[in-house]
Amino acid sequence: MGNGRFASLPLNGGHHRPETLVGLVVSHVNEKGTGTARYDFSSLPLSPQFQLELATVFAARANPTGKWRNLPSSKQGFWAVGYFARWLAAQERVPTSIADLDPATWLQWRLSQLNLSTSGRRAVRLSSMLVLESELLTNATRHQVIKRIPRDTAQELSYDDSELRQIAVAARHVFRGARDRVLRNLEHLRRYRAKEFAPDSQDFLVGKALEFIANDADVPRRMKQKDHPPVSWVAQALGGGHREQTWKRLYLDDVEIWAAAVLVACKEGWNQTTIAELKVPELVDSESRFKAYRIELEKRRRRPPHRYESRTIVDNAPDSTARLLERIIEITQPARDCMAAHGIATDRLLVSHRAYTIGLDPTEMFEEGIGSHASRNFATLFGHSINMRRIRKAVNTRHHRAPNQNTRDTHDAVYLLTDAHVIKDAEAVIAEGVERAIVHAKTTAAVNQVDADMGEDTPTASCVDTTKSPFSPWGVPCTASFLLCLACSNAVVMPRHLGRLAYLFECLSNRRDTLSPTVWAAEWATHYSRLHQLRTEHYSEGQWTQALDGLGESDRSLVDHLLCGDLDS
Numbered sequence: 001m002g003n004g005r006f007a008s009l010p011l012n013g014g015h016h017r018p019e020t021l022v023g024l025v026v027s028h029v030n031e032k033g034t035g036t037a038r039y040d041f042s043s044l045p046l047s048p049q050f051q052l053e054l055a056t057v058f059a060a061r062a063n064p065t066g067k068w069r070n071l072p073s074s075k076q077g078f079w080a081v082g083y084f085a086r087w088l089a090a091q092e093r094v095p096t097s098i099a100d101l102d103p104a105t106w107l108q109w110r111l112s113q114l115n116l117s118t119s120g121r122r123a124v125r126l127s128s129m130l131v132l133e134s135e136l137l138t139n140a141t142r143h144q145v146i147k148r149i150p151r152d153t154a155q156e157l158s159y160d161d162s163e164l165r166q167i168a169v170a171a172r173h174v175f176r177g178a179r180d181r182v183l184r185n186l187e188h189l190r191r192y193r194a195k196e197f198a199p200d201s202q203d204f205l206v207g208k209a210l211e212f213i214a215n216d217a218d219v220p221r222r223m224k225q226k227d228h229p230p231v232s233w234v235a236q237a238l239g240g241g242h243r244e245q246t247w248k249r250l251y252l253d254d255v256e257i258w259a260a261a262v263l264v265a266c267k268e269g270w271n272q273t274t275i276a277e278l279k280v281p282e283l284v285d286s287e288s289r290f291k292a293y294r295i296e297l298e299k300r301r302r303r304p305p306h307r308y309e310s311r312t313i314v315d316n317a318p319d320s321t322a323r324l325l326e327r328i329i330e331i332t333q334p335a336r337d338c339m340a341a342h343g344i345a346t347d348r349l350l351v352s353h354r355a356y357t358i359g360l361d362p363t364e365m366f367e368e369g370i371g372s373h374a375s376r377n378f379a380t381l382f383g384h385s386i387n388m389r390r391i392r393k394a395v396n397t398r399h400h401r402a403p404n405q406n407t408r409d410t411h412d413a414v415y416l417l418t419d420a421h422v423i424k425d426a427e428a429v430i431a432e433g434v435e436r437a438i439v440h441a442k443t444t445a446a447v448n449q450v451d452a453d454m455g456e457d458t459p460t461a462s463c464v465d466t467t468k469s470p471f472s473p474w475g476v477p478c479t480a481s482f483l484l485c486l487a488c489s490n491a492v493v494m495p496r497h498l499g500r501l502a503y504l505f506e507c508l509s510n511r512r513d514t515l516s517p518t519v520w521a522a523e524w525a526t527h528y529s530r531l532h533q534l535r536t537e538h539y540s541e542g543q544w545t546q547a548l549d550g551l552g553e554s555d556r557s558l559v560d561h562l563l564c565g566d567l568d569s
Contacts (some may be wrong), residue, residue, distance in 0.1 A: 023057035029060040039078045045089035047096040054081055054098070057133045080126030083119075099136040103144045114149070125149050158393035166285040167391070168266045170384045170436055174259035175327075178252050182517075183330040185210055185249040205237035208248060217338050217353065217365040219246045235450055243355060247365075250334045251353035252327040254367070258374035258386075260328050261350060265388055267321045269395030269404050270446070272388040274299060276369035278349040280336075281325050284312065291315040293322050299405040303311055316342050325349070397422050458482045459500060459562050461491035493534070500550035502544050504559050505531045 020027060024041040033186045039062075041055040042048075058081065061067050062074045085110060088094055093099045109127075113120030131137055137145065159167065191197065192207025212234075213220050219230045219238070230241045238245045243253070253259075261275045268312040274297055285292035292314050299307055315322035328349060335351040339362075379385040396404045396411070397419055403411035416422050456463050459482045468490060469478035485491040493501070508528045512520055535544055561567050 022057050022395070024048075026055055026059045026062055028068070028071060028074045029064065030071050031064070033323055035071050037071045037074060039074070041081075042137040044082060046085050046094070047098045050095065050100075051195060052086075053134060057130045060133060061130070076122070077126050080123040080128065083123040087112070097136065098134045099138065100130055100139055101131065101137065103141050106141055106144045107547060110144070110147075110149075121149060127295075148354040155299065156387065156390055157395065157420050159390050160394070161398070162420055164391065164394050166204060167262060168385055168388055170382050171259040171262040171266070171386075174256055174378070174382065175568040178256040178259070179327055179331050181248070182252070182334070186334065189214060189250075191329075193337050202237065205233060207236050209234050209246075213250050214246055214334060214338060215309060215341065217247060217251070217335075217362040224440070227245050230509075240263060247353055250349075252332060253355055254352050254371035255378045256376040257332075257350050257352040258370060258378045261370055261374075262386055262391070263324055263387075264321070265391045266395065267324060269392045270297065271299065271392060271405065272370065274405065275388075276350060279347045280312070280329055280349050281322075291322065291326070293325065295325070299407065318358040324531055335371065339366055390472075393419060398425070458485050459486040459493075459558050459567065460486075461497055462506070463488070464490045464492060466490070482567060483527045484528070486534065495547075498539070498543070500555050501531060501534065502548035503551055503556055503561070505535060506548070507559065507563055 018027070018029075026039045026041065028037045028039070029035070039055075039058065041051045041058070044051050044054070046054075053094065058074075058077060061077065068074045068077065076203065083139045088105075091105065091108075093105070095105065110124055113124050121308070128149070132142065132145055188203070188207055189210040192204065192210065197204040197207055209219055219241075220235045221230050221241075229235060230238070230246060234246075235241050237250075261272070264270065264275050264278075265272070277298060279293040279296055281293035283291065284294045292312055294310055294312050296308065296310050299309075313325070315320040315326060317323070332351050335353065336346055336348075338344055339351070342363045344363050346368055350369055352367050352371065354365055354367050354371075375386055391402075393415055396402070397415050398421065406414075456466055463478070466478045468474055469477060469480060470488060471480035471484055472478045480488075486493075497524070508524055508531065511524060511527065515524070
């Protein structure tokens with residue numbers, strides 16, 4: 001669209017959006033067009049009419065403009081529909097359509113699941129979303145369906161620091177082994193391509209096999225079948241035909257990719273999906289002392305414009321996130337190069353070799369992101385079953401201590417207030433705060449008990465005894481500047497003085513921006529420091545602001561005269 005006009009339609013009338021619902025089959029294409037799922041509603045144990053009605057409302061959510069933008073959402077929805085359908089089919093009276101679904105049946109379905117399990121409550125939520133979108137639902141039943149379902153309380157506990165450290169150590173061990181292996185073989189391949197090895201030498205044959213792996217994602221085999229042994233010269237040169245001796249020389253498997261993802265999660269506390277879909281970071285500054293990368297992040301659950309964000313990370317320490325990502329890039333680059341050579345270029349950071357695709361076309365041997373069995377395979381080999389959500393909770397609540405790809409409300413409600421480790425760590429802080437509040441209350445009460453009319457009032461405080469000033473000879477009235485009252489043991493700050501002090505602090509703040517550092521330090525810095533201490537240690541921000549807002553013109557004028565020196569004797 002430009003200048004308020006719609007773009008011209010294609011001249012060929014054959015361009016149209018594919019149908020989401022065909023018969024009783026719903027086809028869902030994710031928002032990026034990279035994945036498709038098909039859901040056959042004829043498999044539900046319901047009448048054909050009921051099947052079609054459910055398929056229709058399902059398709060409305062799973063189409064390109066619907067609310068389900070990605071496949072996990074529609075898969076969860078179809079699971080819930082099937083769960084609901086099987087429950088209905090087991091009842092004495094089975095509805096034949098959405099219009100036939102009465103309030104009693106829905107109430108029975110709801111009550112049977114709410115106290116059963118988390119899965120049951122999720123099925124009720126998702127099935128209610130679908131039936132509410134049907135115009136066939138009666139008003140009486142709709143009244144029951146729209147009733148709020150209580151949110152599930154988070155049961156997952158974040159890892160404690162010891163557990164998080166053990167996980168990071170195990171993942172680092174796996175990742176370092178993979179990095180050493182790949183870099184060692186990449187260096188051998190570089191020397192082979194530079195013709196540094198004598199023909200037919202052992203190193204030459206290893207380099208030749210590595211060239212095959214780099215180009216075709218595997219070594220030549222006797223037959224292109226799963227786990228078929230390599231040709232004899234390859235097996236002899238590489239020392240066997242196992243994955244460790246063949247394709248893993250240049251590529252990572254799913255366990256090693258999982259280890260890399262775990263290390264990123266331990267550093268940044270991002271979601272597993274966010275890490276799996278990371279693109280190769282862009283190097284934006286390679287000439288400075290520290291390299292800088294720009295990384296793009298996506299949080300699927302958030303709506304635009306908060307769904308996408310970019311961050312700049314700097315390689316300023318050996319354990320920095322930028323250094324980790326740089327190492328991941330260098331050992332996954334052979335996979336991206338091989339894919340690009342076969343016409344399937346990718347910009348994904350995490351790319352692994354599928355272990356059980358030997359004999360297939362090279363374009364089918366790689367997996368972008370994190371494989372579905374990666375965590376389980378990692379746990380099988382190294383004994384650490386890892387939950388990414390628990391890592392994210394631990395990092396964001398106790399290390400970053402700030403919202404990370406979510407709002408402050410979500411961070412507080414979902415992460416902080418439900419985590420036992422955070423609650424335990426906060427006990428000492430809360431106890432200290434209570435003790436300080438008690439001391440402050442007692443101090444405030446003691447000050448308020450002082451007679452409001454005692455002593456002589458000054459622009460900044462009340463003076464208990466003007467003849468015993470530390471800044472003038474005793475026995476005569478004090479002649480020091482009223483700005484020194486806050487440093488005098490005879491001065492008492494009463495609530496009526498707070499507005500003037502707040503205005504004085506504001507005036508000094510403005511002067512600090514206009515005066516030279518030498519003049520400021522000599523004449524005003526000490527007074528400003530005393531006011532700042534009074535403000536931060538004895539009053540809240542709200543008290544300070546409220547007093548300033550209620551200050552009258554006469555008090556403002558008094559402070560102005562004080563600053564001009566008109567009140568000095």
